[in-house]
Amino acid sequence: MTKHSDEGTLFRSKKFTDWPTVKEALISKEIGGVFILAPMAMQLVADGVPIKVVYLGHRDGTGIVVGKDAPIYDFEDLRGKVVAIPSRYANQNILMHRMMDEWGMPYDSIDLREVPPPEHPTALRAGAIDGYIVGEPFAAKAEVDGFGRVLYHTKDIWPEFISCVMVVRQDLIDERRELVQEMIDGIAKSGKWLDEDMQHRMDAAEVTAKHYYFQPPELLKYVLSKPEDRVKYTNLAPLRADFDEIMELAFKIGVLSRRVEFEEYADDSFVRPLDQLDWNMGRLPREGGDQ
Numbered sequence: 001m002t003k004h005s006d007e008g009t010l011f012r013s014k015k016f017t018d019w020p021t022v023k024e025a026l027i028s029k030e031i032g033g034v035f036i037l038a039p040m041a042m043q044l045v046a047d048g049v050p051i052k053v054v055y056l057g058h059r060d061g062t063g064i065v066v067g068k069d070a071p072i073y074d075f076e077d078l079r080g081k082v083v084a085i086p087s088r089y090a091n092q093n094i095l096m097h098r099m100m101d102e103w104g105m106p107y108d109s110i111d112l113r114e115v116p117p118p119e120h121p122t123a124l125r126a127g128a129i130d131g132y133i134v135g136e137p138f139a140a141k142a143e144v145d146g147f148g149r150v151l152y153h154t155k156d157i158w159p160e161f162i163s164c165v166m167v168v169r170q171d172l173i174d175e176r177r178e179l180v181q182e183m184i185d186g187i188a189k190s191g192k193w194l195d196e197d198m199q200h201r202m203d204a205a206e207v208t209a210k211h212y213y214f215q216p217p218e219l220l221k222y223v224l225s226k227p228e229d230r231v232k233y234t235n236l237a238p239l240r241a242d243f244d245e246i247m248e249l250a251f252k253i254g255v256l257s258r259r260v261e262f263e264e265y266a267d268d269s270f271v272r273p274l275d276q277l278d279w280n281m282g283r284l285p286r287e288g289g290d291q
Contacts, residue, residue: 026167029169047257050171055184058164080110137215160242
């Protein structure tokens with residue numbers, strides 16, 4: 001639960017705008033759990049930070065975006081171009097290298113530059129970059145504002161793409177396991193609720209735009225419906241096969257300092273079948289209603 005839902009433990013949320021700050025907040029125990037980049041979570045464990053991946057944030061929900069009128073029509077056309085990535089520890093960075101492998105392009109074919117996600121659309125509009133790869137809603141931002149277009153959705157080039165994962169400190173797992181279980185169950189129920197009905201997505205867009213993203217509701221509604229499978233919120237168990245592929249690719253390109261075994265950084269014991277969960281989702285706050 002959060003202050004905008006009806007029942008359960010109150011989990012306080014905190015918004016971050018860059019990944020290094022998230023990393024430091026986790027290490028310093030300022031936060032108990034956080035949605036963080038998948039390869040970053042692996043490297044934190046490789047560095048000795050006691051955390052575990054317990055769930056995913058979503059599937060897909062990332063796009064490669066270029067200028068609306070740019071002569072870029074496939075991945076090969078990005079050769080020699082400047083493309084922004086959220087972080088070298090982002091799975092978006094791994095995807096770009098994976099695509100270069102598939103297209104037979106050397107890794108220096110594209111100039112990949114780390115740029116904080118909120119700045120990606122602005123940088124494209126200003127002509128500072130030729131394209132960017134980022135999670136939503138920043139991919140859709142350029143589309144909605146009329147100066148960019150999606151070259152590829154990750155759902156079409158790496159189906160079931162993983163960007164952010166939920167990590168929890170090991171001490172919280174050891175000492176408050178029931179609390180972690182409640183949080184994961186809540187994420188799972190919310191995801192099922194979102195994916196089962198388009199009206200649920202539209203309602204969620206209104207709430208999250210105001211209270212969490214601080215973005216226009218129309219932008220989030222676009223993300224959640226254009227197309228409907230642009231981002232998915234079910235099938236969120238951390239699967240060994242998915243993570244092994246990410247880990248091997250990250251190690252291959254030098255993002256990880258060493259190979260990390262799945263059991264070192266993941267704990268999938270909190271995942272429960274969706275049909276075993278209590279489906280009382282409560283109600284979402286409306287404009288002018290109770291907060």
